[in-house]
Amino acid sequence: MPVITFEYQDLKELGINIENDKLIDILPMLGSDIEDFDDETIKVEFFPNRPDQLSVEGVSRSLKGFISQEMGLPKYKVSPSGEKVFVDKEIENIRPYIAFALIKDVKFDGEKLKQIMDFQENLHWVIGRDRKKVAIGIHNLDVINGDYKYIASSPVENSFIPLDHLNELTPKEILDEHEKGSKYAKLISGFDKYPIILDKNDKVLSMPPIINGELTKLTEDTKNILVDVTGTDEKAVQQTLNIICSSFGEVGGKIESLDIVYQDKTITTPDLSPKTRKVRVNFCNELIGGVNLNAEDVAKLLLKARMDTKIINENEVQVEIPSYRIDILHEVDIVENVAIQYCINKIKAELPNVSTIAYENNWFKGEKTIREIMIGLGFQEIMSLMLTSEENHYEKMKQIEDDHVQVSKPITIDRTMIRKSLINSLMEFLEDNKHEDLPQKIFEIGDTLYIDESRETNVKTVKKLAGAICHSTANFTEIKSTIASLLSNLGYEIEISPSNNSTFIKGRVSNIKGTSKNGTVSGFFGEISPEVINNFELEYPVIAFEIGFL
Template sequence: MPVITFEYQDLKELGINIKNAKLIDILPMLGSDIEDFDDETLKVEFFPNRPDQLSIEGVSRSLKGFISQEIGLPKYNVETSGQKVFVDKEIENIRPYIAFAIIKNVNFDENKLKQIMDFQEQLHWVIGRDRKKVAIGIHNLDVINGDYKYIASSPDENSFIPLDHSNKLSPREILEEHEKGSKYAKLISGYDKYPFILDKDDNILSMPPIINGELTKLTDKTKNILVDVTGTDEKAVNQTLNIICSSFGEVGGKIKSLEIVYDDRIIETPDLSPKSMNVRVDLCNELIGGVNLNAKDVANLLFKARMDANVINENEVEAIIPSYRIDILHEVDIVENIAIQYCINKIEAKLPDVSTIAYEHNWFTSEKIIRELLIGLGFQEIMSLMLTSENNHYNKMKQKEDNHVQVSKPITIDRTMIRKSLINSLMEFLEDNKHEDLPQKIFEIGDTLYLEEKNETKVKAIKKLAGAICHSTANFTEIKSTVASVLANLRYEMEISSSDNPTFIEGRVANIKGTSKSGNVVGYFGEISPEIITNFELEYPVIAFEIEFL
């Protein structure tokens, strides 16, 4: 989860004067976890649904509301700069959306510079999916001139000095030679042209989403900044800019907007206008439980949550929500904020008035049989998370990325999607346990999730069984024998057909179909490709199978 580090003195400078021990008691009430602390410093882990709290300014703003030091909607004035950003039509198929803001009267020292860089990187993976969806650039405004251009250009044109480098490099060279370039090259390397941001004098500010130019590097003498946010999701781009501007606005930064000139429209960013949503008092009391709030109580708690509120009637309150609160999507989210401000620890717990008689689902009865069978064949069961990453699930397994369920606000960059297969989970396990003795024989029975438009939830859960064997002489015959034993003991008749699954060695992989009176199964088995074995840093052959229960 996102972790930010700050000093008690940082909060005092922002006007919060409470004892250290009390602060440590309060922060978990705001949806955080104290990772570590000493007499000077706190390391705090925040849930990724609150990216506005990933800066010290955001933490301060929430704290002030919780302790009633400042309540109500924070208001940040936005003036028009009169400057424009011209968006090249060629960019629309590469990284089509951009948002800009100017912030004046900022104050940086060495500590503040580190904090803003950490804030930027936290936003990169909480909202930006490690820069794929959103990337941020923060520039020294005093060394450049507006208007600005967002263009697409050849990999061999527009050479510039990248951040923390001393020589000019072409875009192609940056992707091949620069540390950040090689790390994020996959985001744009498939295109004939790359994105660039230039100022009025054709100075290169950045090559998003890869790296900024050395020209606009921030220093402790920087007083005015230009913020750019680019990405593939316009809503996420604008939300990210709003969070950054609100954070600077909290400490007196003077925010100015710019016009973004697309081929077919003109918009102005940032737009810090609040939104509104109604919440029902009876729903608050029902969901929170143990409380008896009235409309006035609800309004007062919303003020503490740094919103404004208008009582409509005795059962309905209008909540005015700041632009940086991108986590509020439903009335229930408002109720959660009311519960937090009421203070979770004050809510009286009570047992629900429900009595039921449970019985075991048929699937779990079958699962026990499968588990006993695999253990009898010498396998050890593992239980892994349904969450994985596109890199592990597709790239490292040589699979083509397709439609899948993504995590909107992932806790870590290696937990960004819900798996559709179990085999990469087995490979991750083998990678983590490569120091253990061989042979290793592991299996997992678990859920996978597929998109399914016709279902009410838009997804479909499918149970699968997968197993893997790793040792020096593991081969196709062994895994075929294992699969045949599994299906025979489960009373399935097995049919084998050829397969071109790229995860396995060509010619040493097969599809399977099992039929029985109780139902059918499909799947595949074979020898894992050496390239994939290397991707997971393993040194011995791996054979594997996966069976889907229809």
């Protein structure tokens, strides 16, 4: 999860005078975890559902409400700058959405410059999925001139000096030669042209989502900035800009809007107007439990959560939600804020009034048998998270990325999707334990998730079993013998056919299907490709199998 570091003095400069010990007690009540602290500095880990708290200004804003120092909706004035951003039609198929803001009278002295860079990078992966969905650029406004252009550039035109570089490079050279270019080239690879942002005089501001230009680099002397946010999701782009602008607005930055001119529409960004929802008092009491709140209580608690309220009747409260609170999607989320401001520790625990008779699910009875057979074959069971990353699941495994369930606000950069296969989890385990003695024989029984629009939830869960063996002489015959023994002991008649699974060595991989009175299983087995083995930094051959229970 994202960790932010700030000094107690930073909060004092923002108007909060709380004793250090009391601050340590309060912060966890706001949904954070104290990573470390000393007499001057504190490191705080926040859940990714609150990206607005990933800056010291956001933390200060929430704290002021919790201690009743400031109540209600923060108001940030947005003035029109009169400037425009013209969006090239050709950019639609590459990275189609953009939002701009000007922020004046900012201060970057002391640690502030580093803090804003950390804030930017935390937003990049909490909302931006490591720049794939959203990328942010923050520029020195005083060296450029509006209006601005967001264009699709030829790979060899619009050369510029990338950030922290000495020489001018073309967009293609940046992707081929620059460290950031190599890292993020996959985000715009496959296109004949690349995104570029220009000012009125055709000076290059940045090449999103890759890198900014050295021309607009921030320094401690920077007083006025331009913020650009580009991406593939229009809503996420605008939400990210709102969070950044609100953070600067909290310390007196003067926010100015621009008109974003598309081919078929013009929108103005940022839009910091609040959303309006209703919350029911009886729903709050029912969901929280152990409390007996009335409409006045709910309204006051939500004022502490930095929302404006209006009591409609004894059971309904109208709530104005600030634009930076992108985590509030449902009435339940408002109730959560009521509980937080009431103070979770004050809520009396109650046992649910439910009576049930438990019995063992038939699947788990069969799972016991599978475990006994695998252990009898010399395997050791592992248990891994269902969450993984596209890099580990597809790139390292030499698989083509397809439709999968993504985590909207991932806790870490390597936990961004729900797995569709168990093999990469086994490879990750072997990578983490390559210092252990060989042979290593491991297996896992676990859930995988597939998109299925025919179902109410749009997904289906598939139970799978996977096993892997690593030692110097591991080969196709060994893994074939292993899976044949497994399925035979489970009572399946097996059928083997050729496979083109790219994770494995060509010609040393097969599909397998098992049929019995209890149903069918299907999967594959073989020798893992040397390239995949190298991707996980292993030094010995690996053989593996995976079967799904249909």
